[in-house]
Structure formats: structure tokens, C-alpha cells
Amino acid sequence: MSNLFDLLVAGLATGAIYALVAVGFTLLWQTSQTINFAQGEFVMLPAFLMLAAMHVGAPFWLAIILGILLSMILLGLAFKLLLVDPMMRHGVLPLAIATMALAIGIKEAVKQFFSAEASPFPSIVPTGDISILGHAVSLQSLGVLVVAILAVLGLTTLLNRTSLGHQMQAAAQNPTVARIIGVPVERMILLTFLINAFLVALASLLITPIYLAKFSSGEVLGQAAFIAAIVGGFNQVRGAIAGGLLIGVLDNLAATYVSTQYRAAVPMIFLIAVILFRPQGLLGRAEERTV
Amino acid sequence: MSGFAKPLKIALGLAVIAALIIVPMNFNRYGLFILSQWAVMSIAAMGLNLTLGYAGQVSLAQGAFVGIGAYAAAIMTTHGWPLPAAILVAIALSFAIGWVLGYPALRVQHHYLAFVTLAFSTLAFLVFRNESWLTGGIYGISNIPRPHILGLATNKPLPFYYVCLGSLAIASLAVWWLIRSPWGRAFMALRENPLRAQSLGVDTRRYTLMAFAIGSALGGVAGALYAPLTQYIDPVPFNLSLSLDLLMMVIVGGAGFYFGPFLGAMIAVLLPEWLRFTEGYYLMLYAVAVMLLLIWSPTGILGILDRYLAERRTKAASALRAVAKSRLETVQ
Numbered sequence: 290m291s292n293l294f295d296l297l298v299a300g301l302a303t304g305a306i307y308a309l310v311a312v313g314f315t316l317l318w319q320t321s322q323t324i325n326f327a328q329g330e331f332v333m334l335p336a337f338l339m340l341a342a343m344h345v346g347a348p349f350w351l352a353i354i355l356g357i358l359l360s361m362i363l364l365g366l367a368f369k370l371l372l373v374d375p376m377m378r379h380g381v382l383p384l385a386i387a388t389m390a391l392a393i394g395i396k397e398a399v400k401q402f403f404s405a406e407a408s409p410f411p412s413i414v415p416t417g418d419i420s421i422l423g424h425a426v427s428l429q430s431l432g433v434l435v436v437a438i439l440a441v442l443g444l445t446t447l448l449n450r451t452s453l454g455h456q457m458q459a460a461a462q463n464p465t466v467a468r469i470i471g472v473p474v475e476r477m478i479l480l481t482f483l484i485n486a487f488l489v490a491l492a493s494l495l496i497t498p499i500y501l502a503k504f505s506s507g508e509v510l511g512q513a514a515f516i517a518a519i520v521g522g523f524n525q526v527r528g529a530i531a532g533g534l535l536i537g538v539l540d541n542l543a544a545t546y547v548s549t550q551y552r553a554a555v556p557m558i559f560l561i562a563v564i565l566f567r568p569q570g571l572l573g574r575a576e577e578r579t580v
Numbered sequence: 581m582s583g584f585a586k587p588l589k590i591a592l593g594l595a596v597i598a599a600l601i602i603v604p605m606n607f608n609r610y611g612l613f614i615l616s617q618w619a620v621m622s623i624a625a626m627g628l629n630l631t632l633g634y635a636g637q638v639s640l641a642q643g644a645f646v647g648i649g650a651y652a653a654a655i656m657t658t659h660g661w662p663l664p665a666a667i668l669v670a671i672a673l674s675f676a677i678g679w680v681l682g683y684p685a686l687r688v689q690h691h692y693l694a695f696v697t698l699a700f701s702t703l704a705f706l707v708f709r710n711e712s713w714l715t716g717g718i719y720g721i722s723n724i725p726r727p728h729i730l731g732l733a734t735n736k737p738l739p740f741y742y743v744c745l746g747s748l749a750i751a752s753l754a755v756w757w758l759i760r761s762p763w764g765r766a767f768m769a770l771r772e773n774p775l776r777a778q779s780l781g782v783d784t785r786r787y788t789l790m791a792f793a794i795g796s797a798l799g800g801v802a803g804a805l806y807a808p809l810t811q812y813i814d815p816v817p818f819n820l821s822l823s824l825d826l827l828m829m830v831i832v833g834g835a836g837f838y839f840g841p842f843l844g845a846m847i848a849v850l851l852p853e854w855l856r857f858t859e860g861y862y863l864m865l866y867a868v869a870v871m872l873l874l875i876w877s878p879t880g881i882l883g884i885l886d887r888y889l890a891e892r893r894t895k896a897a898s899a900l901r902a903v904a905k906s907r908l909e910t911v912q
Contacts, residue, residue, distance in 0.1 A: 401864065
């Protein structure tokens, strides 16, 4: 029993990080039909930006702030202006391919300018265990969970409770009508890109102490986020959250109870099953088909 | 491409074929390897172009079919079977699996389909890696023999390059014939407007599965040539990134254009090699080049040519109109 409890906590912690990445992914899809194949690399990069800031002498807290700001400029603003804007009107596929190329570019740049080796990364939460209900729970898992939950709560409050959030939703759901009633659609789309950049930087900060900073670590992360987004429902923020948590737990349970060799297969089979039997995702709404 | 006169086109085609046969004769071993790789990847990309460019079904699993073909060929030829038999098995196997993978395409479209095929790709990779009784696991299969064709050994790089080039020629002719057949037209109808195609009596169900199966079978052929080309295979080359690379080749070359995959494969295989002199930067430059190209022309390289020809035709037509109009006016 104690083993299962540990697995669940660890699974929820990684799942919460996947959820952050998946939420950003669905936000981009909803507002601009961008399928960002570089999302995993987007999570990998901010950790290196923070490491670079520390390398030139910034203390850890300053490095975090600089890393997040730089991510928002590079992965939010520059990504939208330089790559997404010129390609958006040409359909989903060319843009998706361009983000694949971007993924290769980011990976190679990090390998070339930083290091091909894995680098350790400081944790924002102290290591150690605390006891909950008689179980030892690692502070790191708990810290990750708390930060991720706060971020998600903050985001859903922004989206559902504020005028800004409503404008963003309007821009996503029906840009034409939103424009007519005076929503600055372009600015709202830019805002979702900035939010996505913030979320991936946060995810980077949370996950890198666990898995080390490595140029190739984006592949696994990106895939987990895709799966989480699809399983939960491609067009729903809360779906992406549920999907992220589910995939995190499933992944951890599969590693113990299935086999380490086929651990990666479990989320994939789950994904295929969801797409075949409930293509709109567990919490998603069906998309209308038009002639 | 209809802007050129027909004899000119034929002459150009013959010149390219002659160059592909004659020029590599004094290439070194590595140059021939790269060129053979281009031929093999062109076959795989051509298959994906059929599925994606003509029938409009997104597949992120073409790399897995190259893997299936490669393992089929590696296992059979190391057990003493001739390569042509292995190619036939690779075709049959990829065709059957591709057909089955087409079933999700009947239910879901676009990005959902992309993700089902992405999941399949990962599953195939896991099978290659983990079923070591069959595939040799992470150690792979080595000493894959190259075939004897009509009694001639093709162990040397040049003869084997001709085997790859000949296979590419056969595959190209088959695809050329296919897209001009009623099937090809049905594929395009599927891409342009599935509902209208259905209402016109096209069995969309069968053609969707067909598009997947035939495209995958070409992936299998490419794999069956890849194994004797490298003479050693392990699971790593057949992971998801190969599928993504093949997709990139098709889009960069120009999806839905017959010559798109050849150009796309050329860029994906040769451009990184040409950029090697930049050492660590070559893949970065390659990525930037692909992004710039797609920003400039989202329909790929042939899209640029297509637009240019279309523009020239409209200009020529309006010039003709202007001439005709002024003539009319002088007559009056």
C-alpha cells in the first residue's frame, strides 16, 4: 500500500508538470491553431537560460526571474512574431512542420552553445521528506505539486473570472465576432503566447531538478504533453490539466506494474484508445464538422 | 510544371537521369552512400506524399514502416533469403499494417490522426528495441548481405547505388501510373472534399485505407533497401524523428507535387552534408533554412515554382488580351 501511495504522489507531481505544459499547448491551439511540436524544447530551454544567468554571476532568484523573462521574449514574443504570424494563414500543417524544424534548431543550439552533457540544476524546494498520514513524502514532489496547482488555479481564475480572460476566450472561440464587439484579438493571441512561455518556463524550473538539464530532454516531455492534451481534450484547459495528471500517474504506475521496457507503451495505447472511442478527449467537446 | 513545352521536359528528365547514372561513377564511398540514402529516402517520402499530399491523410508513422521493411529485410537476408523475396515480404507486411493503421483515419482526421500515427510510431520503436529474440534488441542485426542481381554481386558501393537508383525508378514509375489512374483521382477527391467525393460515389472508406496501405508499402520498400545499404540496423534510426524527418521532406519539397519528395529528400539528406563544413552548426543552419523556406513558401519548393509559372501564365494571358483588344480597336 505504501508503495502505491508513493507512486501516486510522484505520479501526480510529474503529472502536474505535464499539465502545465499541456495547458500551454492547448492555449496555442485554441487561439491560433498552432500545433507546437517544439513544446518539449520550450520546456528544456528556460532551464539553460537560468543556468546561463547563474553562470555570469546572478544569484538563483534573479536567474529564475531573468530566465522567465527571457523565455517570454524568445518563446512567446519572438516565436509568435517571427514564425507563427507569417505562417498562420497558410493552414495547420506547414506551421506544424516549421515548429518541428524549430525543435531541431533549439536542441542543436543548446547542444552547441551550452553543453551536450546533462547539467545538474538547483531545486527551488529543499530536498528531504515530511510525513503525511504516516507516509514519507518527498518535499520536492510536494513543492512541485503546490506550485503547479497554484499556477493552474491562477490561470483558470484569469480565464474564467476576469474581463481579460473572457476576452481571451472570445478571441479563441470566434475571432470574427470577438473583433466586431471590440476585443483586441491580436493582442489576446499574443497574450496566450506569453502565458504559454511563462508556463513552460515554470515547468522547466520544476522538472529540471528532477531530470537534469539536457538538450535532448524535450522529446520525452513534449510527447507527454501532447498525449496529456489529447487525452484530456484538445480544446479544453481543464481537460489538459486532467490529462496531464492522468498521464503522470499512469506513467509512474506502468513503470512499476507493467514492465520498464514497455512503460512508454502504456500512455500510447491509452492515447489510441481515447482517440478511437472518444476523439474529443475525456473532458473535451466534439468539434463541429463543416462541409 | 505545365509551363514547359513537352519535348523540353522530356529532355530535362533524361538529362537528370543520365546525370544520376554517370556523375556518381567517380564518387568516393561516402558520396555514394549519401546518394544511395537519398534514393532510399525518396522512395519513403514518395509513399508519404501519396498518403498526405494526394489523399490528404496526415501520417507520422512512415518512419515506423521504413523500420518494419528494414527489419523484415535484415532478418530474411541474414537467414539466406534473397533480397527481392525480402522486398516482397516487406511490401506485404507494410501494406497490411498500413491498412490496419488506416482504420483510425476513418474515424478521426487531421491532428487526431497525426497523433494516432505518432503513437503507433513509438509502439513500433518499442517492439524493435524490446523483442530481442527477433530484432536483436539494442544490439541490432549486423552483417546484412547485399544482393546478387542477375548474377552480379553488388557488394561495392557503386553497384548497390545502382540497385537503389533502379528501385527508385521502378517506384517512381509505379507512383506516376497510380496518380494518373482513377485511383489517383479518387485520392485527390478525398483530399479536396471527402463529403463531395462520397456523394459522387467514391468509396471513401476503401480509398482512405488504400492511401495508407500503399504509402506504407513504399515505406517498407525503402526500409528493405536501407538494411542492405547500411548493412547494420538497430532501433535508433527508426524512432519518431525519422517519421518527422520524412514528413518534413514531403512538406519542404512540396506536398501533392509529384517531384516534391525527390527535392525534399535531397534537402533533408544532402543539405546537412553540404553544411558539414560549419561543423557543430550544420543542423542548426538546416533548421533555420527549413523555417525560412516555409515562411517564404508554405507549399514548399515546388510551390514557389508553381506560383511563378501561374503568375507568368496570367501575365502572358493578360498581354495576349491587351494585344487582342488593341487589334479590335484598330479594326473598328
